[in-house]
Amino acid sequence: MNINDFDFDLPEELIAQTPLEDRTSSRLLVMDRDKETIDHKHFYNITSYLKPGDCLVLNNTRVLPARLYGVKEDTGAKVEVLLLHQRQGDEWEVLVKPAKKIKLGSKISFGDGKLVAECTELQDHGGRILTFSYEGIFLEVLESLGEMPLPPYIKEQVSDRERYQTVYSKEEGSAAAPTAGLHFTKELLQEIQDKGVEIAYITLHVGLGTFRPVSVDSVEEHDMHAEFYQMSKDTADQLNRVKESGGRVIPVGTTSTRTLETIARDHGSFKEASGWTDIFIYPPYDFKAIDGLITNFHLPKSTLIMLVSALAGKEFVMRAYKEAVDEQYRFFSFGDAMLIL
Known part of the structure; x- marks a missing residue:
């Protein structure tokens, strides 16, 4: 299957640059x-x-x-660092720009020395392993010095950091938001529960691998980066009970989908589990865990639009995307949503 099968024309003005003031007022395209x-x-x-x-x-x-x-301590050269995931202790896998300036042993100072990093390992494509030193609590230092890692297609900084967090965010560790969840408010979640719909929580720390462009012509040759996931026993028991009772399991976002499908693939049902998943879902795919999906609109030729196409059918999805463009829907992280049932 060729990546061009998942291409579509998207006018740049439809790429949402800022979130709506009211999370729930975004538009919703419903696919039956x-x-x-x-x-x-x-x-x-x-x-x-x-x-x-x-x-x-x-x-x-x-x-x-x-x-x-x-800045590099020895030369004062400016350096940008993006934390990807914590290896152990104060050791992190990161992306560095410009990567050529950071060699083994290079030291980078942030915030006039409030945080210092030393490069301990080189990786491909600008990747580095940095070990950080600081006083106090790392997350508090990071909160004072760091910026939200908005995707490159968003040109404006968000004035309220919480607007790039879901209202139920809890477990620190993502390099990007699970954006399908940005549409919910606590009030809407309560309304949903009042109707008799259950809410379950899982964790998948979103890495940049989810959004990495497919750089090969053949979809089957693309390698996904691994991301950390976790499901508790309570959630596993809850989801098994829902399935047994004839209820539908509807994940919010492709990250939730990948977690659920990984666990169902590996265990045959929902089980308490944690680990790293590099599952890549594209057509044709036999879904084992989910019965629908709430998601945003994704980039052309992306692994995310491939996942959606595996669930709803490529022709139907591409028709829906064309209709969304014609109807002037807002796209990507701060954009509108899609419900597939």
């Missing part, structure tokens, strides 16, 4: 897989498509202010 129909609603209408006994699965990861700007 059985009827192959498309409806245009708003996100606050989503409750009407959910049934008592269903379960929404939310990724409760929290985005780190993972972009740091510092």
